[in-house]
Amino acid sequence: MKNIIFAFKDDLPKYKQIYEQFKLLIEQGKLDANEQLPSIRELAHSLQVSRNTTLMAYEQLVAEGYIRGEGRKGFINELETLSFQETLSSHYKKPPESLNPILIDFRAGAVDQEHFPLKIWRRMSNQVLTLSESFQYGEPFGEVCLREQIATYLLQARGVKTDAHSIIIGSSTQQMLINLGHILKDDFLSIIVENPGYDGARESFKFHQFSFETLPVHETGADLLQLERMKSRLIYVTPSHHSPYGVSMPIQQRHTLIQWINKMKGYIIEDDYDSEFRYTQQPFPALASIDSARVIYLGNFSKSFLPGIRLSYMVLPQPLLNRYKKQFLNFESTTSILSQFTMAKFMESGEWNRHIKRMRLVYKQKMQHLVSEFKKQFDQNISIIGEQSGLYLLVKVYSERSEEWLIQQASLYGVKVYPTSIYFVNNNTDIPIIKLGFTNLSFEDIQLGVKLLKKAWS
Template sequence: MKNTIFVFKEGIPKYKQIYEQLKLYIENGNIPVNEQLPSIRQLADSLSVSRNTTLNAYEQLLAEGYIYSEGRKGYFVTEFEQSLFTNISSPVISNETDVVEHVIDFRAGAVDQQHFPLKIWRRISNHILTLKNSYQYGDPFGEECLREQISSYLFQSRGVNTNTNNIIIGSGTQQMLINLGKLLKEDFSSVIVEDPGYVGAREAFKFHDLSLESLPIFESGTDFSNLDLLMSRLIYVTPSHQSPLGVSMAIPERLRLIHWNNSRQGFIIEDDYDSEFRYTQKPFPALASLDSTRVIYLGNFSKSFLPGIRISYMVLPELLINQYKEQFHSFECTASLPNQLAMAKFMKEGEWNRHIKRMRLIYKRKMHCIVSELRSHFQQTVTIIGDQSGLFVLVKVHLNQSEEWLIKQASLHGVKVYPTSVYSIKNNSDEPIIKLGFSNLTYAEIKLGICLLKEAWS
């Protein structure tokens, strides 16, 4: 220990740096086996740190077996076979990197932090934590007070007429689909999915070994021409704002899908993931509002409120609800109990409706901003897809370049953009389509991002 030198770096806890350096000295044999280490006080004084700092470092080394303690004598180095360490290669950290720091990230799936109702949510959350029932396990199918609010909201906003008994609360769309897949695979061996479509849904179905059939989706809408030729009686769709192409299923198409489904005695899984944000006219009625007997409705608070809140919900038809509850009555609800109670109160106080109304206007303006900037900078070299609703746009780029090239060039100019090829099964676009989310960006960031993209793709 006499010749050991400690050099502290900024931003890393000092106890961790002491632990790492002592560990390295021991592994390299710089501190002999069974040598006594300085006392906690001696080491703290010599390094000008607190005793707790050196104590934490010693306790970590002790827990990992690098040192041992002998009563009041102190700490000593454990005996090791040096060959045990020489065969382990240490990670090499390079100072050189070709990664460019992203100035603008067009990530979809985030929400506007600036306009999040932080004070209101904090007030409600603090109140919830004073309630006795916040400190226990909740209803396995979700808190009744939240299910009541969701039932009322769905009737008013989406025309879905349901009761609290048919609503199931969970922690995310994928988790709900996995549970649902466990239930449905007893009677169904395959499922129809959109192509291109939500990858998370496909993975959830594949988790239960359900085979996939694809329903082609184009910029003009859904292609139902071969629907009757498909074998499946189960279909997953995003009719209000198709993911990722952004098209909405027209009323005649919805009615046709319902008729097809009823003729097969199957089920439609309707993922209504961001129907709150339509900017041209009111959203079309949900499929579940047109036929509640064989439509499974999925919704969530991730896009409209906060991704990290992890609250989603599912409305099951009478044909499935009892079977579902029998299967999952022994499982705890995966959604946070305090968050459920807080959201119920948030909705009951009218804050939810005010939040949606405010954010719809804000996101509409951001949509107008990004579309305007794209048209101004790129003119005829891009086609904008899905600018009527949602929190992202797709940009079909007519530059005779690959999706990979477009993403790499954008990154080199400090802009992070996202591919859409991952959504496709076999219905691939003839030209690359890039996904640009805008919900968490300011107007200035949107304008800068598009300007940088213009430089990157020129």
Template structure:
């Protein structure tokens, strides 16, 4: 393939522009299946960018299946199914309304690639793959080296005192809830969930035919008064950073919830999904730090490190641990063994704590910038919800549009924003709420995205 040269535009990271250009060429058939791409070095030299820029673009293309890398040979275009190819419209047919290109994507759940410790993580993986241990099946409940590191981390960061043997490693929060549900269903038929809340958890509970009972959550906090009027014996909550409203549960509420669980001989499932990123004040102690006998503690590495690593964990109380181990000791782990061992090394070498400290500052700056620019551009036309922590911001929009209209109008300006309606069961808000993730965006993209939203909505 000849050297590639094109002009970059402002407002979008260069790696993203390289990725989008190659993606378009592949989808439009300008790059054919099996065709070899320039090497990382050659492409970087052609475009006059850093090798890290071209590497990140290629890795994104590989992650989405557009290309594949072959050892010592290079990168090659994959064969795409017709469903995923954008065929050029027939000359006799005029396309109705072409989908506008996306300039800024406020997608939550992505990471800041510019600050990702790629070299350190690659070094850990290379060390792990040189060991015989990584070629085995591994412990069905998770590698002990990683469980020991999680034990130390939870005690230092969240005040949770956990035995490594009480920790279960899995691939995701939802997957662990599915397995946990097998055990909880023996004694309980209904579970109380936050409304609004994490819909992925609801689906896991419904899979086991749990009755779903709702606990209304407002911008001022959770309403626990409904608990005593339900038949639930299990409650699933996100007390440190409620998903999606961002409020935190007070100490009094935490104690009341634990007392309820004890009175029902039930359990509280505490999803501490992004407790690392609190920007104002000190975080409240985890529920599991107050009473470990009635709390199942859930954590993961997806929000704070890398979604694709597929690593999560839960700490089981004594009343569930033996039953869980008996039920699942003949099942293989769902988490990647090399990723477990690499993360254990990453934590042992202090890279994890350095990464968290660095990203807390990075994400705090992004949150503050998003709040500032929205306040400047919209003033009282939007209410910002969940400003103290997390990797996204909810905005309640006080304009004469529905959620669908807000999303459509933003898309016409090249901005992708996301709905919140899927998180509500009965407790619907009085105005539409839009979810804005900022973790993967640069400062320039945040500012540009807000300007374009102003143009779209006002």
């Protein structure tokens, strides 16, 4: 075989560049079918990389059908023998589907079914169906009874002073952001977003063709000093539980951000998701509790209660509220009137506060168990991010393996884990970081899942 020599670039893992080079040579017909490949050791020596790096490249080529192994030797496959599905898959750079059944799914966003108040929710839902109002379309901005309950809750739990009139009910955070973007785009051409940050928010802003400035966020918090060089007067942040790092913005930084936005005469969009679940101390007050005139507050019931309920809410400052209601007055509500009435009863009866207190303890115990199992199984090969709050954990894996490889390898052992590269504006992390939700897993599931990951990643 011809010598494979090329210059490595700095922005991609070396194993991936080797894989791409071989793939290109095979697809262009520059390597003959059934031609023998250099050994892992020979290729590593030729390219001045580790044997592990060449092994990873070969493994990916085998998985996608470009090469095959026969004994201890490797050979080029005939391109025509690749199935249409394999070709399509490799074109989009998707890992091959695992044939192994998923035993443990570390998906974030599910809820603990065992502790869900099913009987109470069902009883209240049945009561709601006896109301004549349940057989109508309802209010375009949400039912008043629910908005009143949310206003009471926000004052008690988050220190936000508002009233039912200032609250808008919607189906999801993304839907609220798309609607909000419609009334903001005439006055604001750009927006500051966190990097890394919630990709769903970025997609909502892209919908209205906002240009982006990025605020760097590290595992220790946001770099607010960078705000001084930015021109945008609109910023989207997740201060109570950063997405994805999970770090909370300290009170000093919150005041700094408020002072900056007042100077800029713009608005902060505060996404307060997961704020109920802080395990080491009481949650910090919301930004909207410090200055309601410059903060647009977003909250939802999907993470803390039930994803399928499709209930979110937004508190708007008065100037934006008037414009929003004028713009969307003739549009029907995007969320179920039955869910709204039931949640209003659930909150009014005190069940909501009882549920949050109960689940905070349940999820704290699960978080601690997950952290304990990782420390037991992986020792010094990982670091854990975000264990103080929230409904998922991040695990930084110190190895030459890529995020894609870690996820694919886990699936071969029946474990589904999730990427964090999607949260980065350039979809790139120096060291792979894996996201693991735990809310709908038992203690036994968590223990088994981590043991399987240990086998998969060893």
